[in-house]
Amino acid sequence: MDFNLNEDQHLLRKTVKRFTLQEIESIAVQIDQDAKLPDTLIKKMAQIGLFGMAVPRQYGGAEADHVSVVLACEEVAYSGTGAWWLVAFNNSIPECIAHFGSEEIREKYIKPMCNGAGYSSIQFTEENTGSDPKALMTTAIPDGDDYVINGTKRFSTFGGRDGYSVLFAKDETGNCTAFVIRKKGEGYGVKKSWDLTGGGGIETVDIIFENMRVPKANLLGEKGKGFETLRYWIATEKIEQCGASVGMAQAALDEAITYAKSRTVREKSISTMQGIQWMLADIYTKIEAARWLTYRTAFLQDQTHPHWMTEAAAAKLFVIPAVLEAVDRARQIHGAYGYCKEFKIERIVRAIAGATGIATSLEINRSIVGSWLSK
Template identity: 45%
Template sequence: MDFTLSGESKMMVKAARDFAEREIEPIIPRIEEEDALPDDILQKFAKARMLGMMIPKEYGGIGSTALNVILVLEELAKPGSAAAFLVAFCNSVAETVYQWGSGDIRKRFVPPLCDGSSYPAVAFTEPGTGSDPTAIATTATPDEDYYILNGTKRFISHGHRKGYGVFYANDETGRITAFVVDKSSEGYTCSKPWALMGLAGQGLVDVFLKDVKVPKENILGEKGKGFHILLRWIAGERIQQMAFMVGMGQECLNESLKFAKERMVRGRPVTAMQGFQWMLAEMHASIEACRWWTYRVASKQDEGDDIQVDSAALKLFVVPTIQEVARKALQIHGSYGYCKDYKIERLYRTIAHAGVTAGSTEIQKTLVGSALGRS
């Protein structure tokens, strides 16, 4: 068992940390104000070699590991912005299309997800279901060389930005099939973005599919086997999401320490009071536990292990643990923590998202519990 990071990993961490400080932190007020990411951000991520990280070089990727993606995301997460989520999304969608796509699909759709010319999307949630993909109502009807997609997808991150997404629909056999959909197809329209509690710029829209023609060759994997692809994508996404939680949790601690050292209470800094020392100690221990478990599950992904149950158990632990870290951080800040002038306010709101996206906490419990029961 090796707990040391390679030289390459350390360089990537440093580059991501610098990028977050130089390119993300300064634009946060604008993103919060406009509730939109700047148009050039994806290109900047591509130039910084943060897209297609697990994709082989011949398809425009970097050929790196799941663990390195996690390390980079942990650093990018520290500003507490949706900008970093975009990187995770690009990576996980490119990986899904690469893993399940035929040679032709790989050639057509993977490079644009690596070079910053295509915004990714994944669409499974619908007005009638989020947690139960078997209840998906969007239909895909064969018509000569095409499938015709009809239905409404809800809460689709970057659904309104140009590029390619993986859409899940019920085919003529009543099973779920995954399709690569060009978001500029005729009949593809969107709502305006939902106004979210946090994650400004996430661009969460409803997508309306009205007789959208998708070439049959755009089926990802085997027809009728989309559910399996979806479960595998969510499992990888969960690990990436937990890297965000670790990064933001660490930043909660960093901000709390900074504040507590300077804030004087009865002539002494907050850090001199044992109750707050204990709080800081608990935060530190919690973050370390989350961090190393996240690294472990990412390493298992690199080893080719099945990560469905591990990633669910990880999420089950990390989400409430880091949410408690954020609560403590706000408490340490006193009323300043409740003000938008302090970073902790944004981190707190952003951290709140994780229990209800990419599989809710309850669904993780069911996944892990049923797997334990079967073992």
């Protein structure tokens, strides 16, 4: 059992850490205020190899491991912005297409997601649909060589950006089927942009489909089995989310340490106080436990462990509450300053707040793990 990162992973972490400091941290406040990523960021990320890392080289990927993807998400999320979602989506979505797609789909759609030519999106959620494929209202009706798509999707990250998406719709048999689509084509429209509490740069929108035609050749996976595709992708996304959450929690700890050393009470730094030291110790311990559980889960995915998707649900169950508590403790150490926008900790608190409900709720993951254990 080796808990050491390999040479390539160490180099990747160092590279992404430097990139985040130079390209994201310097404009993090602006990203948070504008709720939009700079148009140039996607190409810059692609140039240092942050997309399609686990995708085979023949499709434009790096053929690396999922642990490396987690490391990248962790370091980018350290900024307390939504920039890590770009890394996550342009890894998990092309990797999902590589896993389920036909050779024609792989050749046509994956490379633009890996080289930064397009933003990747997932379009499953609807106004009255959380994680239930039977409740889908968006339809895909066959017509000649195409499917005609009608309906509305909610909370589509980067749905208003040029690129490609995996769309889930109810086919003519009443079952959930997945398709790969080109965004912003005829019949594709952005209906609403959501103003989120934190994680500036996520760029979440509602999408309306009005008689949008999708070639039958763009079907992803087996017809009527779109939920299997979704389960695979969302499990990958949970692991990436755990990595990003660890990164934000680490930033919160570093901010708390810096503040505690600089804040004085009765001519002494509050970092010398036992109560503050205990809080820092608790934060550190939670982060380390969350980090290594996340790495282990990504490793299990790399090993194609038969239960890696269930392990992803279990990881989220532990990691997200742990890092949320860690971040809140770091905020408490800041006192009233933890509630001020001039301090990075305030941005981190808002950025991580949605983790319990985004990429499936904690309750759904409890059901996944509990039902598996009860079999």
